[in-house]
Amino acid sequence: MDRTTDEKLVELRRMFPDYDPAGLLDVLVSCDGSLKRTRTLLGSGEETQRSIKRFKPQQTLSRFIKAPHSAVRTTHSSKPITLYAKSEIEASLKYCTYHTNVLPEDLAEKLLHQTLNDAHYKASEFYLFGNKCTSNHQSRMFMPAKPSDVFYYNGREVTDYGVYSNEMMLAQVLIEDVVNNALSQRIGLPFQAKSGQWEAQAAFSNKYEKDSNLDWHSDRMTNIGPHPIIASLSLGFSRDFRVRKVYPSDSQIFSIKPQHNSLVIMHAGFQEEYKHCVPLLPKKYRIPTEDLHPTAGARRINITYRNYLIKDPIFCRLCGSPMDLRRMFKDPAKRGRYFYQCSKSYTEHNGFNEGNECKGFSYANFEKDPPLTDDEEHGSFWLADDDIEARALQSSKC
Structure with missing residues (x-):
């Protein structure tokens, strides 16, 4: 005779006492009530690696978390694990915090409107092995005022940039408060800025159309220094933001979807330990009407406020390039x-x-x-x- 769901839960709670009971039920349901498959999923070893492929590719980690700051137990999978709640994101991504509704609603809408209608965004260009490559998203650098000295970004002197609008400056002031409050609750790393409060000297913005993406990368530390802190503001349509450890090469991928007017703080250690990307939307994917932003539609604006610690470039002794x-x-x-x-x-x-x-x-x-x-x-x-x-x-x- 088959065992009841309650009997199965009693068995699971006996075997996995550290897991939240509601989470155990969630796993049991996802395994179609199979106690054996649930035990395998929550266990370890080679059997888990073979069996995990049979389960749902998109998972939320709340089912595996007993408390917001407890260690997260996950099984390796080539499919992204989606993180929804703030507690899930911060428990899974050690050098990251997530904050919603960081700007007054009217300020967020004005800033979104300005950046969407800024005609000076353009595709980034770079060379690999002598071949010119062009990104399929558009970018623009913004500064509070014209810099007094030569300003470099990713090995190039910055000559084309936008000057902060009043809205962008006000947003920076409010975001600096959020960042400094978050920093006050964290232990600093040895190379991050020690000069009191975190302040941004510039903002780098990306504009994503429906068919745009950003490949896997870590932000270059050339000017933002070791252990940098980057505040990433999302406006408009919500797109996947994926993160994985830089080692090993097959690290588990985590996916979050920063909402309009939300902030992802990439804390000290993030650029050293993680890579991130904004993947392409699936081919033939039809965005539900309720997911479209009333102003931006399927477009997303990302503004990253950055603290530039290293002002003077280091030049190559062989060729003289930065x-x-x-x-x-x-x-x-x-x-x-x-x-x-x-x-x-x-x-x-x-x-x-x-x-x-x-x-x-x-x-x-x-x-x-x-x-x-x-x-x-x-x-x-x-x-x-x-x-x-x-x-x-x-x-x-x-």
């Missing part, structure tokens, strides 16, 4: 070391044979001016406290 600040992550034996790499192959056709790049390289030492060293052991270094693999491997070499 260099990019990066951090090693692929090899756990070297993970955590910051370095400067020539950006010439990304910013212009360098005249070399196709496939060749400038080899300009130096380790970064943030205690020096300029912050360069040829000695790896004297370079600046940071590992996440939960990076067990790299910590164990590097400790064994000491």
Whole structure:
């Protein structure tokens, strides 16, 4: 005779006492009432890896969370896990906080209208191996006023930019309050700005049409420095914002959908530990009418307020081009070391044979001016406290 749902829940609560009972019921229902499949999903080992493919690809993590700040247990899947609630997002993404309704409604609408109708947005251009590439979304840099010195962004001098409107400046002031309140509740990382309150010196904005996207990347730290803090404001239509760890390469993908007038704060450590993207909408996907924004329709505006810590560019000793600040992550034996790499192959056709790049390289030492060293052991270094693999491997070499 089949066991009742209540009997199955009693068994599950005995086996998984740390899980919320309502969450256990959610999993049991998603497994069509199968106690065996539920045990497999919530368990571990090779059987879980084989079985997970049979379950629903889109999941919410609330079913796995006992309390908002408890550790989240997830099984690896190639499908994104969707995070809906603030507690889910912040429990799953260590260096991220999510905030809704950050601006007065009328201010958010005015800022959205201004940016949607700004005709100066344009596609970004860059070079890879001598080939010119163009993004399929549009971008624009904004500044409070004309900079007194030469301003660089991603290896290029910024000459085309917009000046803040009153609405953009007011939004920045309000967002700075949200960011500083969030920072007051977090433990700082060693290389993030120590100069009191977080302030933004510029804003970089992306405009997404229905058929636009942004590929996987981490924001370059060249000017925003190590352990940067970026406040990302979403306006208009809600699009997927996907995040995954930079290591290993098959890390679980998490997806959130920032709502109109919401803020994702990418805290210190986010750019070092995560990559993010805005994927294309599925082909032939028909957006439900109720999901369209009354002003923007299917268009989305993203404004990222940034604190620029490094004003003076570092120039390559081989070719004289500006260099990019990066951090090693692929090899756990070297993970955590910051370095400067020539950006010439990304910013212009360098005249070399196709496939060749400038080899300009130096380790970064943030205690020096300029912050360069040829000695790896004297370079600046940071590992996440939960990076067990790299910590164990590097400790064994000491």
